[in-house]
Amino acid sequence: MKNLRLAVRESRPRTVIDVCGVAVGRDFVVIAGPCSVESEEQMMASARAVKAAGADMLRGGAFKPRTSPYAFQGLGLRGLKLLARAGRETGLPIVTEVIDPRDVSWVAEFADVLQIGTRNMQNFSLLKEVGRTGRPVLLKRGMYSTLEEWLNCAEYILSEGNPNVILCERGIRTFERYTRNTLDLSAVPAIKELTHLPIIIDPTHSTGRLSLIPPMSVAAVAAGADGLIIEVHHRPEEALCDAAQALTPAMFTDLMGRLRPLCNFMDGLPE
Amino acid sequence: MKLEGLHKKINKIDRELLVLLQERMGLALLSRKLQKSDADAAREEDALARMERLNLDLVKSSFSRQLLKAIIDESRRLQEEERPLVAFQGEHGAYGEVASRGLVPEGAYIPCLEFVDVFRGVEEGEFDLGVVPVENSLEGAVTQVNDLLTTTGLKVIGEIKVPVNHCLLATDETDYREIRVVYSHPQALAQCRNFLLRNKLEARPYYDTAGAAKMLARENPKASAAIASALCAELYDLDIIKQGIEDEASNSTRFLLLSRQPYDGRGDKTSIIFAVAHEAGELYGVLKLFAEAGINLTRIASMPLRSDPSNYSFFLDFEGSLEDENVASVLARMQEMTISLKNLGSYPAGKLAK
Numbered sequence: 001m002k003n004l005r006l007a008v009r010e011s012r013p014r015t016v017i018d019v020c021g022v023a024v025g026r027d028f029v030v031i032a033g034p035c036s037v038e039s040e041e042q043m044m045a046s047a048r049a050v051k052a053a054g055a056d057m058l059r060g061g062a063f064k065p066r067t068s069p070y071a072f073q074g075l076g077l078r079g080l081k082l083l084a085r086a087g088r089e090t091g092l093p094i095v096t097e098v099i100d101p102r103d104v105s106w107v108a109e110f111a112d113v114l115q116i117g118t119r120n121m122q123n124f125s126l127l128k129e130v131g132r133t134g135r136p137v138l139l140k141r142g143m144y145s146t147l148e149e150w151l152n153c154a155e156y157i158l159s160e161g162n163p164n165v166i167l168c169e170r171g172i173r174t175f176e177r178y179t180r181n182t183l184d185l186s187a188v189p190a191i192k193e194l195t196h197l198p199i200i201i202d203p204t205h206s207t208g209r210l211s212l213i214p215p216m217s218v219a220a221v222a223a224g225a226d227g228l229i230i231e232v233h234h235r236p237e238e239a240l241c242d243a244a245q246a247l248t249p250a251m252f253t254d255l256m257g258r259l260r261p262l263c264n265f266m267d268g269l270p271e
Numbered sequence: 272m273k274l275e276g277l278h279k280k281i282n283k284i285d286r287e288l289l290v291l292l293q294e295r296m297g298l299a300l301l302s303r304k305l306q307k308s309d310a311d312a313a314r315e316e317d318a319l320a321r322m323e324r325l326n327l328d329l330v331k332s333s334f335s336r337q338l339l340k341a342i343i344d345e346s347r348r349l350q351e352e353e354r355p356l357v358a359f360q361g362e363h364g365a366y367g368e369v370a371s372r373g374l375v376p377e378g379a380y381i382p383c384l385e386f387v388d389v390f391r392g393v394e395e396g397e398f399d400l401g402v403v404p405v406e407n408s409l410e411g412a413v414t415q416v417n418d419l420l421t422t423t424g425l426k427v428i429g430e431i432k433v434p435v436n437h438c439l440l441a442t443d444e445t446d447y448r449e450i451r452v453v454y455s456h457p458q459a460l461a462q463c464r465n466f467l468l469r470n471k472l473e474a475r476p477y478y479d480t481a482g483a484a485k486m487l488a489r490e491n492p493k494a495s496a497a498i499a500s501a502l503c504a505e506l507y508d509l510d511i512i513k514q515g516i517e518d519e520a521s522n523s524t525r526f527l528l529l530s531r532q533p534y535d536g537r538g539d540k541t542s543i544i545f546a547v548a549h550e551a552g553e554l555y556g557v558l559k560l561f562a563e564a565g566i567n568l569t570r571i572a573s574m575p576l577r578s579d580p581s582n583y584s585f586f587l588d589f590e591g592s593l594e595d596e597n598v599a600s601v602l603a604r605m606q607e608m609t610i611s612l613k614n615l616g617s618y619p620a621g622k623l624a625k
Contacts, residue, residue: 077447077512102448105470109513 001194006158007151007165012196017136017164019112020093022056024136024166025198028263029227031095032252033059034234035242036072037079045234047086049249053256057113058083058092059229063099064241065119072240077106084110095138095229104129112136118143118170118205121153131160138229140168140202143181147190154197167191167199168229171206180208180245183216188223200227204245213247214255221262230255279443286508292342293363299346300356300379304397315343354379358389358398361456361479364503366433368481370526371402373431373624384478390419393529401425401529407435408523409462412572412586416527420544420615421574421584427542429528430621437463437517440484440509441496447512454483455498463498466516472496484509525621538592538617540569543602545609546576546584553608554585560604561589564597584611592617 001008016025023029032050037043037060047058062079064072075082080096087094093112098104099120107114113136120126121142130137137157141150154165169188171181183206191199201220203213217228233239233246247255322339323332357378359367371380378400383389386403393401403416437459441450453460453472460467460474467474477483477497484503487495496512497503504511527542547553561568570588575581591598593614605612 081513100448106447109466109470 001148001151004151004155006163007154007195007197009194009196015163015165015196015198017166017198019057019136022093024200025226027056028221028225028259029056029200030256030259031055031057031059031200031227031229032232033095034061034239035231035246036061036064036240037075037083038240040082040085042234042238043082043086044089046232046249047090047092049234050232050252051090051092053232053249053253054260055092055232055252055256056227057095058087058090059095059115059231060086061097061241063097063103063107065097065099065117066241080107080110087112098126098130101126101129104133108133108135113138113166116140116153121145121150124153124156127153127156128160131157131162134162134164136164136166137162138166138168138200140170141172141184141187143171143173145172147187147194151191151195154195165197166226167195167197168202169199169206169225170202179206179212181206183207185216185219185223188220188225192224198226200229201225202229204229204231204242204247208245210245210247210251213245214251214258217255217259218262221259221266224266228259283508290363290506294382295342296346296349297379297381300349300354301381301397303350304356318343349379355399356381356397357400357402358383358392359402360384360386360389360404362481362485364481364484364500364506365479366435366500366524367402367404367526369500369502369624370404370431370433370524373433373622374402374429374526374528375400386413386415386419390423390425390529393425393531394423396531399530400428402526403529404524405527406525406570406572407458407462408521409517409519410458412574413458414574417572417574417584417586418577420527420586421613422577425529425531426533426616427527428530428532428534428616428618430525430540430618431528431624432523432525432621433624435459435462435517435522435524436501436515437480437498437522438501438504438514439466439496439512439516440487440499440504440507441512442487442491443510444491445494445496445510447496449494450496450512451494452492453496453498454487456480456483459498462517462519462522465518481506523623528618533616534618536619537594538619540588540590540620541593541598541617542586542588542615543605544584544586544611544613544615545605546582546611547609549582556608557585557605560601560608561587564601566591566597566601590620 016023032055034046060083062074064074083094095113096111097115097117098107114130115138118140157165171183174182203216231246232252236246322335355378357371357375358381359371360383361367362382368380389401392398404413406412452475454475454477457476459480480499481503483497484499484507487497488507567590572586573583
């Protein structure tokens with residue numbers, strides 16, 4: 001951690017990031033929505049469903065970093081516009097991934113939070129570019145990365161003069177094959193020791209299994225995470241991407257009903 | 272070329288044909304003013320015969336005669352309708368046309384290259400009415416128009432506020448990431464200054480917002496976009512890259528409706544232009560009259576006099592009609608206190624255009 005200057009905890013107060021009135025780092029924040037923006041109807045239905053269930057922000061991918069060049073690559077600019085419209089109509093701030101440095105200023109025109117995906121965590125030119133926009137950045141942990149490597153990536157964004165970095169643990173590769181990745185929940189208290197930045201958990205991509213998403217979400221709250229990012233699709237069986245791991249609106253509503261009392265309980269615990 | 276690409280091109284041409292027809296019909300309405308209809312028949316036969324000789328092998332002469340005849344019949348029908356001719360500055364799709372539609376719902380809207388063409392055309396009777404922007408909420412007075420208001424003899428008979436919602440437009444062949452240059456009217460470019468700076472785009476002034484959109488659609492210059500209304504995207508078949516790119520969301524422009532005759536009625540708002548001697552307290556003396564008469568001013572603007580740059584014209588808009596007793600007496604007093612006083616007339620207070 002010796003190279004870190006701005007990301008280290010030291011005596012700094014915890015960072016609270018204001019995203020259109022949502023205080024990340026102070027309140028427990030839930031970001032939900034489909035993996036990718038597919039159509040106006042799908043985006044609006046998903047946005048209304050997650051809003052009704054009590055989500056704080058809306059997610060959706062317009063540029064998709066896919067393992068295969070032949071898989072659905074996202075709707076691009078058209079997807080961004082649909083996402084922005086869904087955000088405007090529900091009043092939810094929007095979070096979307098940017099994968100190409102040439103797109104950064106344009107994505108920043110539409111999105112409230114720029115997401116850097118796990119595959120791009122160490123794409124340093126991209127990190128500098130999002131650092132320059134000043135927009136809040138959701139920095140996912142690389143699936144093969146140590147905490148130190150991850151925090152150095154946060155340092156890249158901070159050093160460009162953008163203090164608004166939200167870290168997101170999304171699981172790392174281990175020898176275990178039953179789950180898609182292994183969710184490293186110990187990252188939450190470790191990150192809290194090391195830095196002043198907020199950290200949220202992605203229970204969807206880390207487990208890759210529907211049945212594991214609710215228990216790991218509950219565990220994330222108990223571990224002291226600042227929020228969750230969860231995939232919700234209004235009709236998961238029709239999703240163009242990651243169909244098997246998206247919650248239905250009913251499942252998401254049910255999960256939210258369990259999370260809120262738990263958050264209140266955690267707030268009441270003695271330090 | 273793929274089938275989809277061919278269909279796209281065909282649709283584009285069809286759209287252009289219709290937009291051209293719109294322009295043609297406008298010209299036909301203008302010509303009615305200058306020429307009696309009995310001269311029309313000979314001109315018509317002459318035009319039809321000339322087109323027949325064009326010798327396009329896919330457009331048979333019988334078909335072109337039939338098509339042109341249908342167009343001529345339609346334009347004759349339009350001429351019968353007696354629509355008022357309303358001039359605005361810019362091309363079809365300009366904010367001036369949006370304002371014209373709001374002010375004169377059943378008009379024929381005629382594009383003009385310059386503001387002076389609108390003023391002169393109305394003065395000389397070529398057009399019945401003119402619509403000009405007088406001030407913008409972000410950029411202030413439109414100086415050219417204010418100057419023309421002082422130098423011409425037209426009356427104001429109406430006003431309207433048009434919400435300005437600028438869009439960044441490009442052809443569908445343009446990759447938004449490659450856009451470097453943005454064409455638009457200087458006012459529109461100024462209203463989107465932060466957006467252009469943020470995205471490192473170069474502003475290129477053009478005579479009109481809609482004109483920039485039209486040029487983009489026709490010439491498709493490399494790495495270029497235009498700033499214009501969403502109506503222009505529809506009219507000229509352009510993609511909207513982003514809507515609402517102006518620096519302040521509450522951006523609106525106030526337009527005036529001009530006529531040779533004063534407003535036929537009482538009106539509840541009045542506009543005047545005056546100049547006072549360059550002496551201490553002169554302007555204050557005039558404004559005091561309004562204060563004492565309890566008349567609410569809605570706009571005060573000043574502009575250096577062209578003829579005497581050390582002195583100023585003042586533009587005043589206020590609530591009330593020339594027929595109101597307090598307004599009439601203030602204006603009578605002003606006659607003595609000013610070196611020039613021009614009354615643009617009373618008119619109904621404006622609404623917001625949709």
